[in-house]
Amino acid sequence: MLRYLTAGESHGKQLTTIIEGIPARMPLLQEDIDHSLLRRQKGHGRGRRMKIEKDLADITSGVRHGYTLGSPISLVIKNDDFKHWTDVMGEDPVEDPENIRRQLTRPRPGHADLNGALKYGHRDMRNVLERSSARETAARVAAGAVAKTLLRHLGIEVVGYVKEIAGIQAKEVTDLTIQQKQDQTEESPVRVLDKEVEQQMMDRIDEAKKDGDSIGGICEVYVEGMPAGVGSYVHYDRKLDSKLSGAVMSINAFKGVEIGIGFEAAKRNGSEVHDEIAWSEERGYYRKTNNLGGFEGGMTSGMPLVIKGVMKPIPTLYKPLKSVDIETKEEFNAGIERSDSCAVPAASVVMEHVVAFELAKAITEQFPSDQFPQLKKALDDYREEIRCF
Numbered sequence: 357m358l359r360y361l362t363a364g365e366s367h368g369k370q371l372t373t374i375i376e377g378i379p380a381r382m383p384l385l386q387e388d389i390d391h392s393l394l395r396r397q398k399g400h401g402r403g404r405r406m407k408i409e410k411d412l413a414d415i416t417s418g419v420r421h422g423y424t425l426g427s428p429i430s431l432v433i434k435n436d437d438f439k440h441w442t443d444v445m446g447e448d449p450v451e452d453p454e455n456i457r458r459q460l461t462r463p464r465p466g467h468a469d470l471n472g473a474l475k476y477g478h479r480d481m482r483n484v485l486e487r488s489s490a491r492e493t494a495a496r497v498a499a500g501a502v503a504k505t506l507l508r509h510l511g512i513e514v515v516g517y518v519k520e521i522a523g524i525q526a527k528e529v530t531d532l533t534i535q536q537k538q539d540q541t542e543e544s545p546v547r548v549l550d551k552e553v554e555q556q557m558m559d560r561i562d563e564a565k566k567d568g569d570s571i572g573g574i575c576e577v578y579v580e581g582m583p584a585g586v587g588s589y590v591h592y593d594r595k596l597d598s599k600l601s602g603a604v605m606s607i608n609a610f611k612g613v614e615i616g617i618g619f620e621a622a623k624r625n626g627s628e629v630h631d632e633i634a635w636s637e638e639r640g641y642y643r644k645t646n647n648l649g650g651f652e653g654g655m656t657s658g659m660p661l662v663i664k665g666v667m668k669p670i671p672t673l674y675k676p677l678k679s680v681d682i683e684t685k686e687e688f689n690a691g692i693e694r695s696d697s698c699a700v701p702a703a704s705v706v707m708e709h710v711v712a713f714e715l716a717k718a719i720t721e722q723f724p725s726d727q728f729p730q731l732k733k734a735l736d737d738y739r740e741e742i743r744c745f
């Protein structure tokens with residue numbers, strides 16, 4: 357089974373990712389991972405922290421001479437900021453715990469601070485925020501980059517981009533190839549395909565920053581090359597759309613997921629929702645439209661996957677909301693931590709990688725995957741089988 361664990365605090369020494377279940381004999385280069393990590397760091401609206409970090413993954417196991425071994429792959433991303441935080445984040449006992457710098461007793465509304473403190477009994481809520489910080493998404497992107505490499509070698513491409521920031525909506529862009537989508541989002545400071553709204557979005561981010569506020573938005577992930585019939589209808593916990601939704605919801609600050617036309621389906625008649633089936637020699641079975649975003653019955657339909665995720669505004673505000681100090685129980689303005697005014701562009705990269713991991717997991721569950729060449733052959737044979745079915 358393909359799975360991964362991450363470890364690491366935001367201002368600790370490093371982030372670590374361990375991935376298990378990647379087939380043996382798959383080409384994998386450090387640059388495949390570093391490229392993804394650098395993409396996550398970009399985007400208009402990021403704070404000062406991203407100028408300090410230069411995220412690079414050191415592959416410390418599971419790869420030899422450019423190929424995977426089938427053993428666990430471990431990846432290490434150093435936190436360059438740690439050097440400024442050694443006395444705050446060090447692992448050794450301190451003489452006077454009361455005097456540790458940067459303790460947090462004023463929980464920030466919307467963050468994990470208070471609930472995490474209640475659950476684990478931490479009176480210094482830095483013990484919560486350090487792990488709940490979205491810094492951890494770098495480790496998730498590293499895992500997703502390995503999964504994306506697997507998918508790419510199987511002819512499956514995944515791209516994430518921004519659809520909306522603070523109510524400013526990007527128009528649907530349908531006439532681009534997936535390669536063009538990838539290139540255009542890379543050039544856009546807000547990772548948007550619709551050039552017309554780019555400047556408006558950037559201005560809105562600058563305005564939020566000036567006001568000490570934060571803004572959220574909507575990301576979309578688009579996938580081409582997934583064959584029909586991945587996932588299953590036979591049991592609730594095998595439905596792939598449900599697994600993907602769960603994974604997307606687990607990204608920091610995400611509050612909703614939509615597949616295809618999603619919530620819009622509630623307003624339409626069935627005849628305006630379901631995608632008619634067709635067949636051609638070249639494509640095999642396909643749908644004339646793709647309202648259902650590539651999923652029917654918990655399985656892929658062979659059409660492109662279209663998944664949206666909603667990100668709330670980051671809860672760390674320079675214009676803090678009211679909160680209660682857990683020592684005095686008095687009302688205060690919540691503690692101010694350095695933050696990003698808008699992380700939606702970066703979140704679209706995170707979502708792309710989170711989706712890629714779930715897809716790689718589903719594929720390696722469904723097809724023989726001890727060895728990458730076996731997996732590739734099995735998938736190619738299956739594609740041919742269902743085309744003529």
Ligand code: EPS
Nearest residue numbers: 403405406489490491494672694695696
């Ligand atoms: C984050 C706060 C900021 C962000 C951070 C997430 O970090 P810092 O507190 O060091 O300024 O930059 O994101 C990252 C470090 C990252 O790599 O994405 C938060 O509170 O969640």
